Amino acid sequence: MTAPTTSTLTIGGDLTVGRIGFGAMQLTGKQVWGEYPDHDGGIALLRAVVDAGVTFIDTADVYGPHSNELLIRKALHPYPDNLVIATKGGFVRGGYDYSTLDAVGNPNYLRQSANMSARRLGVDSIDLYYLHSGQATDVPFEEQVATLAALKDEGLIRHIGLSNVTLEQFELAQTITPIAAATALYNAGIRRGVDLLRATEKTGAVFSPWHPMSIADGGDPERITAALEPIAQNHGATVQQIALAWHLHRAPNTLPIPGTTSLEHLRTNLAAAQITLTSEEISTITALVPED
Numbered sequence: 001m002t003a004p005t006t007s008t009l010t011i012g013g014d015l016t017v018g019r020i021g022f023g024a025m026q027l028t029g030k031q032v033w034g035e036y037p038d039h040d041g042g043i044a045l046l047r048a049v050v051d052a053g054v055t056f057i058d059t060a061d062v063y064g065p066h067s068n069e070l071l072i073r074k075a076l077h078p079y080p081d082n083l084v085i086a087t088k089g090g091f092v093r094g095g096y097d098y099s100t101l102d103a104v105g106n107p108n109y110l111r112q113s114a115n116m117s118a119r120r121l122g123v124d125s126i127d128l129y130y131l132h133s134g135q136a137t138d139v140p141f142e143e144q145v146a147t148l149a150a151l152k153d154e155g156l157i158r159h160i161g162l163s164n165v166t167l168e169q170f171e172l173a174q175t176i177t178p179i180a181a182a183t184a185l186y187n188a189g190i191r192r193g194v195d196l197l198r199a200t201e202k203t204g205a206v207f208s209p210w211h212p213m214s215i216a217d218g219g220d221p222e223r224i225t226a227a228l229e230p231i232a233q234n235h236g237a238t239v240q241q242i243a244l245a246w247h248l249h250r251a252p253n254t255l256p257i258p259g260t261t262s263l264e265h266l267r268t269n270l271a272a273a274q275i276t277l278t279s280e281e282i283s284t285i286t287a288l289v290p291e292d
């Protein structure tokens with residue numbers, strides 16, 4: 001049996017969080033646009049997240065836009081001392097249609113975004129602020145990172161993270177300012193973020209896989225699910241729990257952020273931290289998708 005090597009992680013050397021966080025994005029309207037329709041239910045769920053011991057919540061200004069950060073503030077402010085909230089800036093969205101999502105790196109825009117996220121969340125300093133995308137081409141990537149570094153120097157941001165960047169961008173950013181975390185699409189069925197997982201393992205940054213359980217989203221979901229099912233049966237667990245437990249075993253710096261609107265799923269997702277996979281099970285899941 002191979003237990004996950006750590007039960008907590010440290011972000012940027014001074015923020016300690018539990019290994020399974022919570023992704024708040026689902027608490028918005030359809031297609032991540034507008035308000036979450038069950039306002040009171042969303043508040044109750046966020047409070048249940050914290051009551052269950054979760055110490056890391058992932059959000060972004062573009063979730064809603066804005067309504068997700070505001071819901072978090074309404075549910076949880078004043079925040080418990082041990083709660084770390086990560087938010088992101090650098091995407092604009094022109095309407096309900098996902099195709100209107102656009103990456104923006106203009107320094108003044110990023111500055112405004114970080115200031116407004118802090119205001120919406122009700123904090124003087126944002127624990128972890130991600131550049132949401134490496135795709136903006138209106139200004140050089142280095143300038144975008146330098147903007148975040150300046151915001152950190154000014155105290156508005158405590159730590160800097162990078163979302164969905166390439167390995168080259170991650171390495172370039174490290175030459176400008178310390179990068180405390182990276183987040184990318186990575187799960188049992190899709191390994192798009194593997195370069196960042198490897199790079200962060202070396203630097204000591206946290207790697208936060210998004211869509212950590214969405215094995216049905218792409219690749220070959222039937223095959224992946226069929227491979228996870230016998231492992232789930234061995235542990236009296238669900239396929240989703242095994243998909244989550246695998247992240248914790250995959251590398252010591254992973255911080256999956258499962259999202260749910262269901263109290264029952266919240267409970268079972270967090271219980272995945274108690275599952276100890278065998279080294280054979282870990283290898284079986286890792287080998288499902290080539291990573292080289």
Ligand SMILES: NC(=O)c1ccc[n+]([C@@H]2O[C@H](COP(=O)([O-])OP(=O)(O)OC[C@H]3O[C@@H](n4cnc5c(N)ncnc54)[C@H](OP(=O)(O)O)[C@@H]3O)[C@@H](O)[C@H]2O)c1
Pocket residue numbers: 022023024025026058059132163164183184209210211212213214240241257258259260261262265266268269
């Ligand atoms: N950086 C980025 O670009 C980026 C992009 C996307 C997402 N994210 C972040 O990553 C977080 C996670 O992504 P996500 O919320 O889309 O995907 P996810 O956590 O992989 O999966 C969420 C979906 O799985 C269902 N689910 C959750 N727990 C379950 C369980 N135990 N059993 C069965 N179904 C379950 C949810 O439905 P129920 O509500 O019914 O449970 C929901 O449909 C987001 O909340 C967001 O914070 C970041």
